[in-house]
Amino acid sequence: MKKRILLLAGGQSGEHEVSLSSARSVLAALPRDQFDVTPVAISKQGRWLPPTDTRQALENGAAESGGDLVLHRVASAEGYDAVFPLLHGPMGEDGTVQGLLTLAGIPFVGSGVLGSAVSMDKVMTKQVLASAGIPQVDWRLAVRREWQRDAQTVRARAAELDFPLFVKPANLGSSVGISKVGGPHELDAALDLAFSLDRRVILEAMTTHKPRELEVGVLGNDAPTASPVGELRFASEFYDYETKYTEGLAEIHIPAPISGDVARRVRELALSAFLALDCAGLARVDFFYVEETGELLLNEVNTMPGFTQTSMYPKLWEAAGIGYSELVTRLVELALEQR
Template sequence: MTGESSSSRLRVAVLFGGRSGEHEISLLSARSVMAALDPAKYEILPVGITHQGDWVVGENVLDALEQNRLEGLEPAFIFPEPNRPGLYVLRDGQAVKIADVDMYFPVLHGTFGEDGTIQGLFELADVAYVGAGVLGSSLGMDKGVFKDVMRANDIPVVDWIILRRSEIEKDLPAAVQRAEALGPYPLFTKPANLGSSVGVTKCKSRADLIEGLKQAAAFDRRILVERGVEGAREIEVSVLGNDDPIASVCGEILPSREFYSYEAKYLDGTSGLIIPAEIPLETAERIRELAVRAYKAIDCAGMARADFFLERNTGQVFLNELNTIPGFTRISMYPKLWNASGILYPELVDRLIQLALERKAERDVTVREYRRGE
């Protein structure tokens, strides 16, 4: 991190890593984002967050996190208050300000990055940041409440129930009975608040269901059971914007395994992306329209990738989830869909920063205090 900062450049603190199962994916996404930020326009301040949740800065901090080599890095932090802006380090027990920051760019996936928690810190500090706010982030993260909101907005989702860990522990047969009432196997079990398919099981029998419930319960207090969509085609669309979001062309995922599991996403390297998706024009239009409506329904901002299931036999479309900080490497679906829709990667990053500034400006005109009689 260099001290000289030309005042005309926007100082963007890029946060990556994080206390999440998607830590490594975040590092990959951040590498691409930082490479795309035009150095003539932006001064990049890389901030790593370790697996333990420590914020660190220093020489080549991204490489250091990738190689799990943390010596020599300095503990970093921001104050959760508007009147002490900027990035600080802890040096000999003293808080030392090392940089002014115009914008925070959380390139963090999953827990403590995509779920509204770090967004809460940014709100307290009253700083500009890329992406959805507290509400949009947390609604995007919780698969259960997310579906409640979709139902309320007439956006089709697959039937589901929520089970609490305590219910499963206390009365497993009752939990199984509630799950089986959803319909015939296969059923899917998932932790309500996770990503990257961690803890997701396709259950083809009662024995699988019991195992799946236990697995999901290890990762979350709240467990989702869902009807399995027969031969689900997985169609994704990218959304960009604040109050007037736009949708990209649709893409299709061809998982390398029976479903789009963690292994299929990150280990095999053979899951295919088809852009644009080979689906009827009306279906694509409907999916794009649903994506924008869902985005508005959770008060999303900046970006999200909307993931759908297209039932092979019936042609019915279901919204599965909105990811508010989708994978962002150059070969990830979110930027690739924009690329195919005419917005190249560096422009996409520019737009996200612009949208964050607009959102901040809107926050700045919001009245915080009501004084009677003034």
């Protein structure tokens, strides 16, 4: 019998549009002889859209408003064999939707509440991975209240890391709200921006040189496997939103031209991180490789990475011989697997 799949896309985060374009690819690729797929777009206000509005949102690439409160609509998710929450960022990739689906008793693709929540928050991720002995840049946490009441303390904390440094909302993606801060004069604007998007902000030391950026895909549940390693190349100062989503500004190289030893370390560290964070299904683990010093640092773990036909995650698995349709089918199977 065909499996009934509910595909959730859009959502309330700054990655709403990215999610809808990933969803278009997944919708087209889930084999129709095996799956009966119903897409539901979630508006920027967090409401679940009915079928006609969903179709329109997928076509337009965005849904500003409309739809019903999630608590009214979640009952309609009953009867599905699995949900594919193809949502990025807060209110989608952070354990909230995963908690809702867990309570509703519906299997879903990807990490559960714990793995999603911890991996979404860059500070929590760093703390967990540090205790697992995984190398990372030095960092500090600041919360909005401190910035509002005692900006001087936050500025001093940043200065401990030296400049340039990176300021990021702790819970976001697609480089939304991230600044590279060259010196003290740029710090306040970067913190204002990050705090306008999140209560928690991470300050990160920059790698000693502009790093090479390596990414690896992890697939599986409690016995995951790692894909070949990919590399991103771009001319801009860092991998910002514009570079990520403007055609032609970044190149993907698979396999990354690195030594067998570095590739092996990347894949081992990615698997260790996946297990330490209790991830499931899939994750794309991103690294900084400083060629000058040989340092390999884990940057972050994305539990629902970009998923268009040309995104890094599916490209990495294609290089391993698993095509896009086979990959999404495998992800649904992993969702249905007893852990």
